[in-house]
Amino acid sequence: MAAPKKGRSASAQSRPGRSLAFILIAIAALTGGMFLSGHPTPRLGIDLAGGTSITLTAKNEPGQPNAINKTNMNTAVDIMNRRVNGLGVSEAEVQTQGSDNIIVNIPKGTNSKEAREQVGTTAKLYFRPVLATEVSGSAASASPSPGASSSSSSKATDKATDKATSSSSASPTSSATSQGRAVTDALKADSTPSASSSASSSASPSASSSASPSASSSASASAAATKLQAQYTALDCTDEAQRAKAGEGSKATDPTVACGKNSSGQWQKYVLGPAEVSGTDIKSAAAVFDTQSAAGWKVTMEFTSGGSKKFADITGKLAKNQSPQNQFAIVLDGDVVSDPFVQQALTGGSAEISGSFDQAEAQSLANMLKYGALPLEFKASSITTVTAALGGEQLHAGLIAGAIGLSLVIIYLVVYYRGLSVIAIASLLVSAVLTYVLMSLLGPTIGFALNLPAVCGAIVAIGITADSFIVFFERIRDEIREGRSLRPAVERAWPRARRTILVSDFVSFLAAAVLFIVTVGKVQGFAFTLGLTTVLDVVVVFFFTKPLMTLLARRKFYASGHKWSGLDPKALGAKPPLRRTRRPSAPVDPKEA
Amino acid sequence: MSKLGTLGARLHRGEIGYDFVGKRKIWYGISILITITAILGLTVRGLNMGIEFQGGAVFTTEKTSVSVSQAETYAQEASGHDAVVQKLGNGGLRIQIAGIDTDKSDKIKDELAKDLNVDSEKINADLVGPSWGEQIANKAWEGLAIFMVLVVIYLAIAFEWRMAVAALVALIHDITITVGIYALVGFEVTPGTVIGLLTILGYSLYDTVVVFDSLKEQTKDITKQTRYTYSEIADRSINGTLVRSINTTVVALLPVAGLLFIGGGVLGAGVLNDISLSLFVGLAAGAYSSIFIATPLVADLKEREPQMKALRKRVLAKRAQAAAKGEPLESEVTEVMLDDEPEDDGPMVVGPRNQPASRNRGRGRPSGKRR
Numbered sequence: 001m002a003a004p005k006k007g008r009s010a011s012a013q014s015r016p017g018r019s020l021a022f023i024l025i026a027i028a029a030l031t032g033g034m035f036l037s038g039h040p041t042p043r044l045g046i047d048l049a050g051g052t053s054i055t056l057t058a059k060n061e062p063g064q065p066n067a068i069n070k071t072n073m074n075t076a077v078d079i080m081n082r083r084v085n086g087l088g089v090s091e092a093e094v095q096t097q098g099s100d101n102i103i104v105n106i107p108k109g110t111n112s113k114e115a116r117e118q119v120g121t122t123a124k125l126y127f128r129p130v131l132a133t134e135v136s137g138s139a140a141s142a143s144p145s146p147g148a149s150s151s152s153s154s155k156a157t158d159k160a161t162d163k164a165t166s167s168s169s170a171s172p173t174s175s176a177t178s179q180g181r182a183v184t185d186a187l188k189a190d191s192t193p194s195a196s197s198s199a200s201s202s203a204s205p206s207a208s209s210s211a212s213p214s215a216s217s218s219a220s221a222s223a224a225a226t227k228l229q230a231q232y233t234a235l236d237c238t239d240e241a242q243r244a245k246a247g248e249g250s251k252a253t254d255p256t257v258a259c260g261k262n263s264s265g266q267w268q269k270y271v272l273g274p275a276e277v278s279g280t281d282i283k284s285a286a287a288v289f290d291t292q293s294a295a296g297w298k299v300t301m302e303f304t305s306g307g308s309k310k311f312a313d314i315t316g317k318l319a320k321n322q323s324p325q326n327q328f329a330i331v332l333d334g335d336v337v338s339d340p341f342v343q344q345a346l347t348g349g350s351a352e353i354s355g356s357f358d359q360a361e362a363q364s365l366a367n368m369l370k371y372g373a374l375p376l377e378f379k380a381s382s383i384t385t386v387t388a389a390l391g392g393e394q395l396h397a398g399l400i401a402g403a404i405g406l407s408l409v410i411i412y413l414v415v416y417y418r419g420l421s422v423i424a425i426a427s428l429l430v431s432a433v434l435t436y437v438l439m440s441l442l443g444p445t446i447g448f449a450l451n452l453p454a455v456c457g458a459i460v461a462i463g464i465t466a467d468s469f470i471v472f473f474e475r476i477r478d479e480i481r482e483g484r485s486l487r488p489a490v491e492r493a494w495p496r497a498r499r500t501i502l503v504s505d506f507v508s509f510l511a512a513a514v515l516f517i518v519t520v521g522k523v524q525g526f527a528f529t530l531g532l533t534t535v536l537d538v539v540v541v542f543f544f545t546k547p548l549m550t551l552l553a554r555r556k557f558y559a560s561g562h563k564w565s566g567l568d569p570k571a572l573g574a575k576p577p578l579r580r581t582r583r584p585s586a587p588v589d590p591k592e593a
Numbered sequence: 594m595s596k597l598g599t600l601g602a603r604l605h606r607g608e609i610g611y612d613f614v615g616k617r618k619i620w621y622g623i624s625i626l627i628t629i630t631a632i633l634g635l636t637v638r639g640l641n642m643g644i645e646f647q648g649g650a651v652f653t654t655e656k657t658s659v660s661v662s663q664a665e666t667y668a669q670e671a672s673g674h675d676a677v678v679q680k681l682g683n684g685g686l687r688i689q690i691a692g693i694d695t696d697k698s699d700k701i702k703d704e705l706a707k708d709l710n711v712d713s714e715k716i717n718a719d720l721v722g723p724s725w726g727e728q729i730a731n732k733a734w735e736g737l738a739i740f741m742v743l744v745v746i747y748l749a750i751a752f753e754w755r756m757a758v759a760a761l762v763a764l765i766h767d768i769t770i771t772v773g774i775y776a777l778v779g780f781e782v783t784p785g786t787v788i789g790l791l792t793i794l795g796y797s798l799y800d801t802v803v804v805f806d807s808l809k810e811q812t813k814d815i816t817k818q819t820r821y822t823y824s825e826i827a828d829r830s831i832n833g834t835l836v837r838s839i840n841t842t843v844v845a846l847l848p849v850a851g852l853l854f855i856g857g858g859v860l861g862a863g864v865l866n867d868i869s870l871s872l873f874v875g876l877a878a879g880a881y882s883s884i885f886i887a888t889p890l891v892a893d894l895k896e897r898e899p900q901m902k903a904l905r906k907r908v909l910a911k912r913a914q915a916a917a918k919g920e921p922l923e924s925e926v927t928e929v930m931l932d933d934e935p936e937d938d939g940p941m942v943v944g945p946r947n948q949p950a951s952r953n954r955g956r957g958r959p960s961g962k963r964r
Contacts, residue, residue, distance in 0.1 A: 050679065053687075078728045096722030097651060103721070385682035387661065398856045398865040405851020409844050416840065452785055452868065459852070460792050460872060463845025464799060467837075470844070471803065474837040496810070503751060504802040510747065511740050511795045518736035520729055526788045527736075530795060 016547030023543040027430065030437045042436070043443035044107060045091035045451025050387040051107040054116055056378040058100040068100050072375040077102055080119040082371040082520060083364075091449035091525065094119070102378065105386065107449045114360060122333050122377050123368035125279030127311070127351075128272035129318055130327040130339060131255065132232070135266050225255075228271065232257045237267035258329065260336025270336055272329050276314040281307025285369035287362035290354065297362035298354035301369060308349030316345030332365070402459065409462065417473060419558060419565035423548050424469055431465045431540045435533060451522075454529045461533035464508065468541045472497040472549070477572050486559045486567060490549055501541055508534045610832035614824040617889035624766060624886055631773020638776045643783040644677065644691035645725040650698040652705060653717040656684035659709050664688060667708035671701045675781045689721065691781065725784055733787075737794075744798060752809055759890040760801045763882040767797040771875040778870065785868035793875030800841070801883040807834045808888060815904065822905045827892040831884055842880040849873045 034040055043049075058068045058076075077094050084092040084106065092115070093105040106115045236242050237259035253274045262268045285301045303311055318326050319342045330338040330353050338353045357365070413421040435458060442448035475493035480486065512531030516524055552558050561568045603609045613620075652668075659667075661678045668676035668688045677689040686709075693701065698718050706713035741761070748757035771793055775786065808830040815826060852869035895901050 053679075053681070074722070074727075077722065081729075093724045095648070095724035098719040098721075101719070386687060387680040398852060401851045401856025401865070402848055403851075404855050405848035408847045408851065412843055412847065452865070454788075457788065457792055459848045460796060460845065460876070462848055463796070463841065463876070466844040467799075467803065467841040470837050470840045474834075474840075478833075500803055500806045503806055504799045507744060507747070507798045507802050508795045510743060511791075511798070514740040514743060515733075515736045515791070518739055519732040522725070522784050522788065523729065523733045523736065523791065526791055530792070 016550040019543045019547040020551070023430065023539070027433060027437070030434070030441065034437050034440045037441065037444060039440050039444050042439040042450040043448065045449040045454070046093060046105050046107045046386070046388070047091075047451050048388055048455075049108045050385065051105055052115075053384050053386045054104045054106070054119065054380055055097070055382040056102045056104065056120055057381040058102075059377040059379055067376055073100070073102065076374045076376055076378070079371050079374055080104060083118045083367050084115055085520070085524075091451050091522075101381070114364065116380055116383070118364050118367070120378050120380055121368055121374075123279065123373045124333055125282070125369060125373065126275035126331045127277040127314065128256070128258075128275050128329050128331055129314065130324050130329050131271040131273055133268055133270045133324050133327070133339070135262070135268055228255055228257060232269065232271050235259070235269050237269045258331055258334055258336050260329065260339065262339075268336070268339075270329055270339070272331065272336075275331075276328070277303070277307055277310045279369060279373050281310060282369055283307070285366040287357075287359065287366040289359075296354075297357040297359050298352050299357070299362050299366045299369065300350060300352045302350045305349075308347070311349070311351060312345050312347040315342045318342040319344050337365075405459075406462070409466070413466075417566045419562065420473055420567065423545060423552065424466070424473070426548065427469055427540055427545045428462065428465060430544050431461075431536055434536050434540070435461070438532060438536070448528070451525075454525065457526060457529045458533065461530075461537070464505075464533070465537045465540065468497075468501045468505075468537055469545050471500050472541070472545065473566075476549075477567070480561075480567060480569055481572055483569075486553045486561070490553045494546060498542075498546075501538065505534050505538055604832045604835055610828060611835075612828055613831045613884060614828045614889045614892045617885075617893070620885040620889070624882070628766060628769050628773070631770050631777075634773045634777035638779065640772070640776050641779055641781045642691070643675065643781045643786075644689050644721070644723070645784050646723050646730075646782065647692055648720065648722045649674075649689060649691040650693035650701070651719050651721045652686075652688040652690075652698075652702060653681070653719075654686045654688070654705075654709060654711055655715045657686060657709055657711055659686070661686070664709060667705060668701075671704040671708065672697070693720075695720065725787075748802070748805075752805055755891050755894040756805050756809075756887075758894065759887045760798060760805070762890060763801050763879075763887040764794065764797050766882050766886055767793060767875055767878040770878045771871055774874045775871060780867050780870060783867050786871050789868045789871035789875065792872060793879060796845070796876060797879035797882065800838075800879050801887045803841075804831065804834055804838070804883045804888055805891070808891065816900060819904070819907045819911050822908050823895045823901045824892040827888055827895075831888050835884075838880060838884060842876070845876050845880075846873065849876060 058073065060068065073096050077096055080102065081092070081094040084094065084104065091107050093103075095103055097103050102119075104115070104119045235257055255271065255273050258270045258272055260268055260270065281303050283302045283304045285299055287297055288300055290296060290298050314328065318328055320326075323341065326342050327339050328342060329336045330340075330351075340354075353365070410421075410425055413424045417424055439448060439450055472493060475497045476486075476489050479489035479493050482489075484492065509531060512527045512534060515527035516531060519527065556562075558565045558567055561570075657664075661680055664686050665676050665678045668678065668690055672690045672693060674691050674693070679687045679689075681687055688705065690701065698720070702716050702718045703713050706716055709716075745757045745761060748760055768790065771790060775782070780786070808827055811830045811833070812823065812826050815821075815823060821829075849869050849872045852865050853873050857866040857869065896905065
């Protein structure tokens with residue numbers, strides 16, 4: 001059959017061209033994006049590029065001499081691993097060293113400060129009722145009012161405290177003496193009714209009013225309260241050392257003091273009641289951008305069923321109080337990160353922390369809350385750079401070897417498929433470029449780091465990508481052997497090849513999806529690479545190989561079955577064109593007649 | 594091209610072919626033998642787990658002028674294990690060696706001090722835990738189990754349960770062989786090895802599915818004819834996709850072979866050996882098992898089906914009848930073919946691929962869907 005004339009079907013003609021244009025534009029756009037983003041190479045894993053090594057040492061906590069044990073250390077390693085390796089693609093390594101150290105290796109190009117915060121933060125989260133609060137340190141002392149009272153606190157704070165205690169004690173003397181007295185009252189009110197039960201311990205104003213300083217509270221409780229009072233008065237949150245020490249060693253079930261920044265960026269100090277809800281009550285957490293109130297990034301949390309009940313209880317109680325005792329503080333590792341007011345009981349089973357987060361902060365906080373608190377506290381004892389775990393020259397030799405292997409593939413394709421190899425090699429090239437560009441782009445976006453196993457996975461992906469068009473080519477050749485001319489052969493071969501490609505790629509994709517969802521760490525990273533290459537394989541075959549084949553089938557070189565086209569009917573041993581007499585050398589056919 | 598092209602054409606027309614199903618017992622035997630060897634190797638020699646899995650010792654030195662690769666050699670000599678050496682920011686070295694306990698670590702420390710020419714007191718030795726912790730391993734097993742269940746369900750729906758079973762057997766066969774050879778060679782198991790194995794897992798299934806897809810297509814209307822038994826059609830199907838299988842395997846194996854033999858053997862890039870070995874063995878086993886194990890196994894299972902038994906009976910009866918009449922039949926044709934093709938190593942099986950062609954000839958028009 002002669003080569004079909006051009007323009008026989010306008011719609012069928014434009015379609016392959018459109019697909020090709022689509023994928024070429026996509027490649028150009030992605031490549032442009034890659035250069036614009038300033039990351040023209042993929043981020044390399046620690047085995048290929050080296051990185052930073054952080055040694056974290058577990059801190060002994062007072063009262064818990066046996067806390068640093070193997071179980072806790074392993075739990076900490078697991079949690080840290082999940083925090084730095086949220087998607088399993090960032091190639092960070094976490095392992096124990098000795099009895100109380102954990103080494104975290106992160107690849108080059110990762111923000112090491114951020115990573116250190118991610119792994120080193122204990123992330124103990126508590127919701128505590130606010131008993132008293134005031135602006136602390138420089139902000140407060142900036143506006144001293146010498147004559148008003150003997151305390152160094154500002155008027156604004158006094159006023160706030162007055163408000164808090166106004167219903168508790170109408171006596172002018174009490175508010176005149178100092179705000180500390182009011183705090184003591186509140187504390188006693190808090191501890192008097194039932195020191196241990198958190199359910200009934202919320203400081204309601206009425207309780208507080210009856211609990212006058214002379215009320216019969218237990219001696220120890222009042223001693224503790226006095227101590228706390230002293231701590232609170234002395235606390236200067238602008239001093240970093242003091243801030244770090246604030247509330248240190250206090251248990252979740254005890255009242256404590258803490259620092260936090262308020263919305264105007266000033267340090268605020270707090271006296272907080274016992275923890276009502278803790279981080280273990282959180283089921284999941286996520287960073288979301290608040291579009292409604294333009295408050296920026298915030299972290300939303302979803303409670304477990306037990307947690308949401310507790311949270312509803314406490315908010316219900318707090319809502320009845322007056323400011324500041326209708327506030328609860330969200331305390332993360334001893335710092336107040338948020339101190340929202342409560343207007344009503346919150347029964348939705350979720351809560352949110354809003355503050356002045358940027359995206360990275362919100363996401364890392366959500367990550368920490370999601371994966372839970374570390375069982376121990378750690379401090380970074382050394383931070384150093386490390387070189388690649390794989391020797392540079394060896395890697396170089398490996399790359400040369402890989403290049404030789406690839407050129408052998410190309411030689412094989414050229415020898416076997418001749419003219420068709422143009423399509424084959426172009427497809428491989430498109431797929432390679434797409435893989436490279438996507439991996440480079442995923443570096444900054446999701447922290448994807450390319451390590452050696454991923455490189456090898458990509459090499460195997462060559463086989464899978466090649467298989468797609470080998471299946472297609474062999475189908476076309478089979479059709480030509482049946483005596484068809486090229487164009488109908490391509491159109492008949494495609495649906496069958498397509499089905500084979502989809503069915504088999506689906507198995508690969510299933511493997512990738514299941515492993516990505518279920519597993520953690522490097523296996524998850526592998527699953528990601530596998531899924532990516534599988535999807536790319538389908539994209540390349542559908543949007544590149546097939547349209548290119550359709551287009552080239554119209555060229556005379558291919559359609560006429562040129563000797564070098566790889567589609568020469570004679571070389572393929574095709575039967576003579578249909579309707580002609582059969583070759584005598586096809587002996588099986590007579591039976592069929 | 595011409596040679597393989599003609600071979601492809603003849604395979605396509607069924608002029609030649611290898612009797613994969615008929616000779617399955619030989620290949621089953623070979624596979625069982627290799628598998629037993631692999632299991633023996635695995636139990637006797639065991640796997641040499643790397644530091645990432647079992648932990649080990651880490652030595653940190655002061656600033657030293659010894660190069661990383663030199664230190665690696667020293668550490669391997671001192672310990673007899675693979676060592677991972679990294680240069681630290683302060684110019685010192687961090688040397689990690691797998692499977693070392695406290696007693697041994699002191700000895701190695703002294704030896705290292707001598708080799709590296711530094712004060713033994715200044716080398717800090719410590720034990721490190723695995724970075725590939727139990728949690729990662731457990732989750733990986735969990736993921737694999739879920740995947741296996743899903744893939745069997747998928748194959749049972751997309752194809753049929755017999756093919757799902759055969760694909761699973763082929764998969765286990767490939768993985769066992771790869772792991773066994775790994776144990777026999779004695780390379781250290783690294784995360785790269787595990788990733789390599791997972792890649793094999795995906796590839797093995799992928800390759801089997803491609804072969805099964807053609808098998809399914811060819812056996813669609815099998816009960817409507819009385820010329821071929823299921824096994825014969827299965828054979829035809831394998832032979833029809835043989836060229837594709839060879840090409841795909843060559844293209845997939847060449848780069849890996851480059852890494853393993855040129856990179857590891859000639860250029861001395863030992864770091865790539867672990868992953869390229871598991872890939873090489875696994876890819877080869879995966880291609881082999883799809884053809885020699887999985888498809889014959891499906892044929893075996895299928896032939897037990899009453900329907901297929903009946904078909905076989907009908908086919909054989911028809912052949913006997915035809916032979917009695919002295920009509921030219923498959924058996925005779927086969928003989929003729931064998932005379933024509935001395936290199937052909939199996940009795941030729943005539944498959945249904947010819948049917949549409951000849952029908953076309955009759956009608957002068959390609960039939961649409963059959964084949």
